[in-house]
Amino acid sequence: MRNAILSIFLFILTMICVYFLNNSILNLCDNIKTQTEDIELKINDGKLEDAYSESLELLNSIEEKNLLTSLYLSHQEFDNLLNEAVKLSTYLIHDDETEAHASLHLVKYNSDHLKKLQLPSIENIF
Numbered sequence: 001m002r003n004a005i006l007s008i009f010l011f012i013l014t015m016i017c018v019y020f021l022n023n024s025i026l027n028l029c030d031n032i033k034t035q036t037e038d039i040e041l042k043i044n045d046g047k048l049e050d051a052y053s054e055s056l057e058l059l060n061s062i063e064e065k066n067l068l069t070s071l072y073l074s075h076q077e078f079d080n081l082l083n084e085a086v087k088l089s090t091y092l093i094h095d096d097e098t099e100a101h102a103s104l105h106l107v108k109y110n111s112d113h114l115k116k117l118q119l120p121s122i123e124n125i126f
Helices: 002-044 048-064 066-072 075-093 097-118
Strands: none
Touching (some): 002 048, 002 075, 002 097, 048 097, 066 075, 075 097
């Protein structure tokens, strides 16, 4: 009887942790999407200094969630997102708009890809 209760408790604890981590990653992806849209508007308006400061905020928000997401996600997926955010800030500081746009769209794509992987579907289960 004790083993059954312990097993049920561990199962419930695991489900709570998965729910929390999944929601955390989905919120991170939503925040990344809104921040990248703001950065894109500033790049289009020619405000590269403002876009650079927002790209640093984006990079900081990604790095803050590094520990949590690295426990739950593949390092490769998250590292791609982090590397593109670093490239974005580097391109913006050197006033390279075309490369900044390319890197910005890769950050958007990677965050959408991470979000798609977290949503349960038949494709993800099998």
